Amino acid sequence: MQAIKRKKQKEKIIEGFFLICAFVAVVSVLAITVFVFYNGLKPFVSNSYPLWDFLTGVEWRPGSNMYGIFYMIVGSIFATFGAILIGVPVAILTAVYISELAGSRIGKIIRFAVELLAGIPSVLYGVFGLGIIVPYVLKISPNAQGESLLATIMVLAIMILPTVVSISETSISVVPKEYREGSYALGASKIQTIFKVVLPAARSGIMTGVILGIGRAIGETMAVMLVCGNPIAGIPTSLFDQIRPLTTNIALEMGYASGVHQELLYSTGVVLFIFIMIINLAVNKLVKAKVGS
Amino acid sequence: MSKSLKKILVSLLVGATVLTLAGCGSSGTTTSTTETTKTAISGEINGGGSTSVQKVIDAAGSEFTALNPDVKFTYSGTGSSDGIKGATAGTYSFGCASRDLKTEEQGSLTELIFAYDGIAVVLNPANTVKNLTTEQVGKIYMGEITNWSEVGGADAPIVVVSREDGSGTRGAFEELVKFEEKLKPDATIKEGNGNVQTTVAGNANAIGYVSLTFVDKTVAAIDIDGVKATVDNVKNKTYKISRPFLAVYDKAKVDDATLAFLDFLMTTEGQAIVEEHGGIAV
Numbered sequence: 001m002q003a004i005k006r007k008k009q010k011e012k013i014i015e016g017f018f019l020i021c022a023f024v025a026v027v028s029v030l031a032i033t034v035f036v037f038y039n040g041l042k043p044f045v046s047n048s049y050p051l052w053d054f055l056t057g058v059e060w061r062p063g064s065n066m067y068g069i070f071y072m073i074v075g076s077i078f079a080t081f082g083a084i085l086i087g088v089p090v091a092i093l094t095a096v097y098i099s100e101l102a103g104s105r106i107g108k109i110i111r112f113a114v115e116l117l118a119g120i121p122s123v124l125y126g127v128f129g130l131g132i133i134v135p136y137v138l139k140i141s142p143n144a145q146g147e148s149l150l151a152t153i154m155v156l157a158i159m160i161l162p163t164v165v166s167i168s169e170t171s172i173s174v175v176p177k178e179y180r181e182g183s184y185a186l187g188a189s190k191i192q193t194i195f196k197v198v199l200p201a202a203r204s205g206i207m208t209g210v211i212l213g214i215g216r217a218i219g220e221t222m223a224v225m226l227v228c229g230n231p232i233a234g235i236p237t238s239l240f241d242q243i244r245p246l247t248t249n250i251a252l253e254m255g256y257a258s259g260v261h262q263e264l265l266y267s268t269g270v271v272l273f274i275f276i277m278i279i280n281l282a283v284n285k286l287v288k289a290k291v292g293s
Numbered sequence: 294m295s296k297s298l299k300k301i302l303v304s305l306l307v308g309a310t311v312l313t314l315a316g317c318g319s320s321g322t323t324t325s326t327t328e329t330t331k332t333a334i335s336g337e338i339n340g341g342g343s344t345s346v347q348k349v350i351d352a353a354g355s356e357f358t359a360l361n362p363d364v365k366f367t368y369s370g371t372g373s374s375d376g377i378k379g380a381t382a383g384t385y386s387f388g389c390a391s392r393d394l395k396t397e398e399q400g401s402l403t404e405l406i407f408a409y410d411g412i413a414v415v416l417n418p419a420n421t422v423k424n425l426t427t428e429q430v431g432k433i434y435m436g437e438i439t440n441w442s443e444v445g446g447a448d449a450p451i452v453v454v455s456r457e458d459g460s461g462t463r464g465a466f467e468e469l470v471k472f473e474e475k476l477k478p479d480a481t482i483k484e485g486n487g488n489v490q491t492t493v494a495g496n497a498n499a500i501g502y503v504s505l506t507f508v509d510k511t512v513a514a515i516d517i518d519g520v521k522a523t524v525d526n527v528k529n530k531t532y533k534i535s536r537p538f539l540a541v542y543d544k545a546k547v548d549d550a551t552l553a554f555l556d557f558l559m560t561t562e563g564q565a566i567v568e569e570h571g572g573i574a575v
Contacts, residue, residue, distance in 0.1 A: 061458075130495070230457070231480060231482065242479065256460060257459055
């Protein structure tokens with residue numbers, strides 16, 4: 001009896017410890033949300049800067065009291081969309097190759113390379129982009145500088161590869177063997193099986209990977225800051241135009257800003273936050289749909 | 294061994310011990326007296342003025358208060374003119390300015406130049422342009438001059454590289470070249486001196502600016518109005534894109550703590566802080 005009681009007590013203590021650990025995450029997310037929203041909404045509540053001008057303005061000149069982020073929103077969306085357009089097909093085909101086609105040795109090598117890619121600090125992607133991609137873009141660009149939407153897209157496309165590859169690969173490998181065998185029995189080739197049977201069956205898992213990739217692309221800061229050009233105005237109209245995504249706007253100026261300028265940088269954060277929340281909700285919905293089916 | 298010999302030995306030993314102790318005691322007293330003179334620096338130092346010097350002064354201030362715990366140090370960045378006014382009126386123990394004083398501002402103030410700030414205009418080494426006037430630099434940054442051929446170079450578009458908003462170097466550059474808040478919209482913005490330099494080194498048509506102490510061999514610092522961008526030319530005031538960092542105080546009103554702080558600023562330690570924050574030591 002005594003021994004069982006003591007064991008139960010011990011379990012309770014350990015359980016409590018786990019609860020405290022879990023609270024760290026909850027408290028952090030609440031603190032960050034409250035902090036960013038409190039500071040970010042202040043300028044609009046106190047009327048020190050009109051919300052409409054903030055969201056629709058196309059020029060960011062803190063010294064002249066001009067704080068428009070519309071061109072940054074456009075830049076962020078274009079860059080993310082472009083990165084998905086290039087990165088996702090490459091990532092899915094990589095995942096298919098690793099799990100369906102490659103022999104175990106080559107598969108291991110590729111998987112290892114993708115995992116390494118995930119471990120590279122983002123600033124190094126930026127340095128690589130500035131040293132290799134930007135000069136290359138400059139060669140083909142009609143503009144005089146290589147920092148551009150295109151360079152940003154290329155860096156981001158590489159950066160989202162690990163996320164999309166690993167999640168797609170996992171969901172492809174859990175597709176039941178019977179599906180493939182059934183397909184082969186009907187006379188389908190390997191490639192036909194992959195595209196008509198395996199990928200549709202793994203669809204929701206792949207979509208989760210893609211959406212996490214979007215989250216990564218839209219939130220990336222350090223690497224992008226070095227290759228995007230960060231102009232103070234202008235909606236990008238071509239791949240060779242410079243962009244200033246929401247994230248780099250915050251990172252560039254937070255160090256020196258004060259007063260309304262600083263608050264509006266938090267507001268930029270709020271906009272970014274809303275984007276990322278939408279993406280997370282979408283992921284949750286997809287995951288639920290997957291469980292449902 | 295005889296008894297008397299033992300006695301002599303013992304007394305010698307005792308004597309030696311007493312002497313050593315006395316020695317320790319006396320040396321102990323001297324240390325404590327020097328310490329009291331050192332800790333004599335106490336009081337409140339409240340400086341104010343130029344925002345450009347804030348980083349240097351804040352860093353020097355926290356170092357100074359670490360050495361003298363009885364000192365309370367504050368500095369408010371309110372602008373050079375305010376710093377000079379505050380020092381004249383006595384509301385600041387000392388004021389800081391990042392420009393020379395106007396004659397009407399001088400009054401009874403004592404000036405102390407504790408650092409210089411110089412900005413080099415850098416081009417890609419492949420660029421044939423080696424000299425620009427301050428006015429031309431301003432026009433390039435405002436977008437009025439957009440091709441190198443307009444300033445004697447090859448027929449190629451100029452890629453303007455600037456720093457992020459709020460950067461002290463950008464603020465100083467815009468002020469000294471006189472294009473405040475008129476930077477052309479499509480200028481490439483880079484964070485930090487290093488990134489500007491990398492960008493200019495990687496683009497044959499780029500123009501950028503970096504702290505004078507930061508220029509390396511990957512880029513070419515050009516002459517401004519025919520004057521080379523060197524530390525000496527900043528100090529003798531012939532190089533235009535530069536400015537002094539001044540501390541001003543009223544001799545009649547200044548207290549010992551403030552003077553001790555300003556002395557500290559001029560020591561090797563203080564000057565090292567200046568250089569650490571991008572300034573040029575005096």
